[in-house]
Every structure is written in C-alpha cells, then in structure tokens.
Amino acid sequence: MSNNVSPLEEAALSGDTDRLYALIEEDPDMLNAVDAKPFVNTPLHIAASVDLRTNPDEELKYLYFATEIMMLKPSFALKLNPQGFSPIHLAVKNGHSKQARRLVDMKKELVRVKGREGNTPLHFASQLGECDLLAYFLSACPDSILDVNTRDETALHIAVRNQQFDALGVLIGWLKGNTRKGAASLERSILNRRDVAGNTILHLSVINHDIQALNLLINNPYMICLNAKNLEKKTVLDEAAGNADMVSKLSKSGARPGSSLEDDPNWGPAYRLISNSRHENWYATLTSIRRIRWNISDNQRDAYLVAAALFLTAIYQSALSPPGGLYQADGSNLNATSSLNSAAGKSVLSTDKFAFLTVINMLALAFAIMSFLFIIPTGMIGALLIAPTFYFGISYVYSVELITPPRETTRHLSAGQVTLLFVIIVSGLLITAGMTNLRVRAVAGLSPFTAINKYILRPILQMFRRSNNASNI
Structure with a gap:
C-alpha cells in the first residue's frame, strides 16, 4: 500500500473486519475523528468504492465489512465524500448490489439521500439500468419516486435521458401497480413532471429519438399529457418534426402542434387565477x-x-x-x-x-x-x-x-x-x-x-x- 493510505483505509480497501477492530483497540476515538469531518471518505465509502464488476467473488467480504461499519457508525451512511457521493451511491455505481440492499434494509431513508447534483440512489440505479435495485428501492421506500435532482428530473427523466428502456418499464410498472392512497394522482403527476427546461419524459423520448420509450408512454393516454408545452412553447409533436414515424404515432394518439394551442384558455396557472377572480360567485x-x-x-x-x-x-x-x-x-x-x-x-x-x-x-x-x-x-x-x-x-x-x-x-x-x-x-x-x-x-x-x-x-x-x-x- 502507498504511504498516503492510512491503516483504516487499508482495512476498508481489503474488507478486513479483523483489522478494523484491531485499529479500534489501538485508538477507540478513531471513528469519531472521521465522523467529525463534514465531507470525508469514511470506511463505508471506501468499501463501496472497490469496483466489484471485475471481481464479483469478493462481494460478500465487503458486505460484511460494510455491515459492521454501519452498526458502529450509522451516521457514515448519510455522509457525502468530497466528490458528493454517499456510500450507497458508490455501492450502486460499483456493482455492490447486495451491499446497497443491506444498507437500505438497515435504514430505508438512505434511498432518498441526495448527493452530487441532487441525484439519489434511485436516480443512480435508473441511470445505470439496475432494474432489480430499482424495484427493491421502490418497495423499501415508495416516496423516493417523488425525489428530483437539481434539474428537476425524476428517476423517469433519468431513465429516458440515458435510454434505459427496461428501467423506465420498471418505474412505470411500479406506478401503474401502486395501490396506496392517492396512487392515481401520483401516477399522473410523475408521468407529466417537467424538468427545468419544461420537458416531460414524453418530450425527452422524442428529443432522444427513443421510439421504444415513446410507444410505452403513449400507451397510457389517460395519464400522459400529449400536448404539454416546454419552456420553448413546443409540444412533443413540434419536437418530433422531421421524424415521420414519431409524428404519425403522436398524431394518431391525439397530439397537437403548439401553434394550435397558443390560445388555449386552460393553459397556464396565471390565467386560471385571473379567471377565478372574474367569476366570484361560483369560485367562492x-x-x-x-x-x-x-x-x-x-x-x-x-x-x-x-x-x-x-x-x-x-x-x-x-x-x-x-x-x-x-x-x-x-x-x-x-x-x-x-x-x-x-x-x-x-x-x-x-x-x-x-x-x-x-x-x-x-x-x-x-x-x-x-x-x-x-x-x-x-x-x-x-x-x-x-x-x-x-x-x-x-x-x-x-x-x-x-x-x-x-x-x-x-x-x-x-x-x-x-x-x-x-x-x-x-x-x-x-x-x-x-x-x-x-x-x-x-x-x-x-x-x-x-x-x-x-x-x-x-x-x-x-x-x-x-x-x-x-x-x-
């Protein structure tokens, strides 16, 4: 090991639980010193940073080490390292699927930890197409579907933007199968959520020329808003101009160009509030x-x-x-x-x-x-x-x-x-x-x-x- 690597980091990199406790015997305050730093690579971060995709046989060793650390210092799981990632972010990124599940089992709220650019572990799993983890996270923490990053993107936006069709299918399937209170309104709001550019997931599927995602979305005509406009005042039909196949599918589904919706009196919250003020009796x-x-x-x-x-x-x-x-x-x-x-x-x-x-x-x-x-x-x-x-x-x-x-x-x-x-x-x-x-x-x-x-x-x-x-x- 390099001289710049501390003994604690060596134990974490090798997943050596015995070495960890030997170090604690020498310095009982060692973990508290790490916890005092606001942005730090804790032993939990280091164990999750080992890339298991090249050596999957060692996954259990790091799982046991991470579980020990989590029991000793639960606060480590919520910390961000200097790069803006929590341990569970790194576990998803580096193939530690069992470790990610174990951490969530011990603390379900970890699914909603926001890291760099506001991305949660659910966003990460969606970006990487980790469908099994997506399903597990949603089952453990259903409210995580509501989380958005700094671009106002949900996990569905991330899946469409990265062309992870299977991940998008998992997310939509979960929304359609959700039976909790307010499930119908939740499904409608998530499917039509806009990012900072005003794009819905339907806009992104057209912009990315993702015909699979488009077909999946327009099969939900009662939940998907086909004529929503982004900040450029463009509907999905406007964005699809030049792609004859997409234009044909959208037109058959009832999509309209933005020019035909310019004078739509129901468009925009400001208009509705003004309209309410003009109809005092029924609105009251x-x-x-x-x-x-x-x-x-x-x-x-x-x-x-x-x-x-x-x-x-x-x-x-x-x-x-x-x-x-x-x-x-x-x-x-x-x-x-x-x-x-x-x-x-x-x-x-x-x-x-x-x-x-x-x-x-x-x-x-x-x-x-x-x-x-x-x-x-x-x-x-x-x-x-x-x-x-x-x-x-x-x-x-x-x-x-x-x-x-x-x-x-x-x-x-x-x-x-x-x-x-x-x-x-x-x-x-x-x-x-x-x-x-x-x-x-x-x-x-x-x-x-x-x-x-x-x-x-x-x-x-x-x-x-x-x-x-x-x-x-």
Whole structure:
C-alpha cells in the first residue's frame, strides 16, 4: 500500500473486519475523528468504492465489512465524500448490489439521500439500468419516486435521458401497480413532471429519438399529457418534426402542434387565477366547499356520515309510513271499482296536511343530502356516492307520489306535484343561498337569517295559504 493510505483505509480497501477492530483497540476515538469531518471518505465509502464488476467473488467480504461499519457508525451512511457521493451511491455505481440492499434494509431513508447534483440512489440505479435495485428501492421506500435532482428530473427523466428502456418499464410498472392512497394522482403527476427546461419524459423520448420509450408512454393516454408545452412553447409533436414515424404515432394518439394551442384558455396557472377572480360567485362556492372538506377531521367525518345516514333513513321511512297509515283494499271484492279500492295504498291524510308533512320532510331531506355531499370523501369513491344519493332523492319523490291522497277524494293538486314544485324552487334557493356561504346578507343589508326568512320561508308559507284557500272553495 502507498504511504498516503492510512491503516483504516487499508482495512476498508481489503474488507478486513479483523483489522478494523484491531485499529479500534489501538485508538477507540478513531471513528469519531472521521465522523467529525463534514465531507470525508469514511470506511463505508471506501468499501463501496472497490469496483466489484471485475471481481464479483469478493462481494460478500465487503458486505460484511460494510455491515459492521454501519452498526458502529450509522451516521457514515448519510455522509457525502468530497466528490458528493454517499456510500450507497458508490455501492450502486460499483456493482455492490447486495451491499446497497443491506444498507437500505438497515435504514430505508438512505434511498432518498441526495448527493452530487441532487441525484439519489434511485436516480443512480435508473441511470445505470439496475432494474432489480430499482424495484427493491421502490418497495423499501415508495416516496423516493417523488425525489428530483437539481434539474428537476425524476428517476423517469433519468431513465429516458440515458435510454434505459427496461428501467423506465420498471418505474412505470411500479406506478401503474401502486395501490396506496392517492396512487392515481401520483401516477399522473410523475408521468407529466417537467424538468427545468419544461420537458416531460414524453418530450425527452422524442428529443432522444427513443421510439421504444415513446410507444410505452403513449400507451397510457389517460395519464400522459400529449400536448404539454416546454419552456420553448413546443409540444412533443413540434419536437418530433422531421421524424415521420414519431409524428404519425403522436398524431394518431391525439397530439397537437403548439401553434394550435397558443390560445388555449386552460393553459397556464396565471390565467386560471385571473379567471377565478372574474367569476366570484361560483369560485367562492367551490372554495367554501373545499375549505369545509379540509377542516373536517376523519373522526368528525365518520360521525357526520353516520348521522346523515340515520336522518336519510328516518326521512325515507316517514314517506313509506305516513301518520294515520294508508288505505287498504277490500279483500272480499278486489275486482270492484269502489272508491276504497281505487284509494288503496294512498295516505289517509287530506292533501293539505299531507302536503305540509311532505314539505317538512323535504326540507329535512334537502339539508341532509347537502350535508352528506359536503362530508363524503373526495376522489373516485366520493364521486360514486353522488349517483346513489341522487337516485335516492328521486326514489323519495316517486314514493311520495305513489301514496299521495287520491284526487277524487281531495279535488285539488296532488302532494306529489306540490313536492316536485317544492324540489325545483326550494332546493334551488337552498343551494344558491346556502352553498355560497350565505352571501344573502348582502341583499338589502339583511342578516343571513332575516334574508332566508324573507326570501325562502315566507314564500313557502304563502304557497301553503293559497293551497288551503283553494281547498276550501
């Protein structure tokens, strides 16, 4: 060995664990002296720097040595050497795949250590096409897929830029198979992430003339944005100009040139914010809904959902079993066209009483449904719950129509018609007034409660009075 190599470095270069402990016996503070330096080649770095690609048979020896060092000084694994690399970076670079896995097993966060130019071990594995390590790193630390380097490049950018098609397949396959919370939005955001030049991985596949990567990416039309522009205002179709094969594939997939998207009103975050400021009412409504959703804890959401479900069940049951019950058919003469048989299944209440009961129930139903829509979780499951809620309301209205007192008995409008009119008028008022955070306080300078009383409750009471007057004629 050279005179410039210390005994500790000699032990690390040879992977000699016995020599390491002999040196510690001579100087117990030796490892602490190394740890005190901010940028240093620790014994862990040196062991990972040995190129095993020319001598793979010695891998286990260096693995055991690295494991001993890691147990004695875990902080060494996080240090960068003067060249800007951590031990796990060097292990990936020099063929120490078992050592890299062992280090990650002992500390999973090592996958996210940023070294030179902000590259993580995941970036390194992607650059070198180490597919087995990529899969292992992602399994051990899924959040590492979010890491970007100083060029804002993800591991996918690195794979495409270095034309590592298999590595790109591993990364995309992991994204598609991910089932964690928010997996769909994560897949979309990673696949369409832009680097500092505004290029997505689809841009890079075209720039590098990588037809394999292009074919793989355009097979995900629901996740890949085909018309994203880079900082030069070019789409992938613009970048593909001159390559007839790529142009043909992109055009068939729906890609468009940048010139046709210049006036696209949905392009750019600044435009969307300006647009929001010009549509105060609907934007305030959406913002209010989002704020309410975010301010509800999971425990509160569970309790509110249970309460809303109980209210909806009780309200629906009141429609099926109104006070006083329903007219029953004459079992001895079912074929007779008697007034009793024609009223079978109808409420025994008079229409005005039945209408009043229906309106009260409909108010409770409208508030319960609105509360339910506020507190259901966002995402695909929440969207699926909206449809049965809508059909539940329709079923309620139809059930009310079926048990409405017969016209020949009451001689005026059925409660079902009154209910439908109520749904159209009152629900619209409730949604307009309530969902916009009670902005009716601006109407004539009234408080919210006074305005609701004047513009919602009084018209309803007047409607009932007119109905009662009509029934007395």
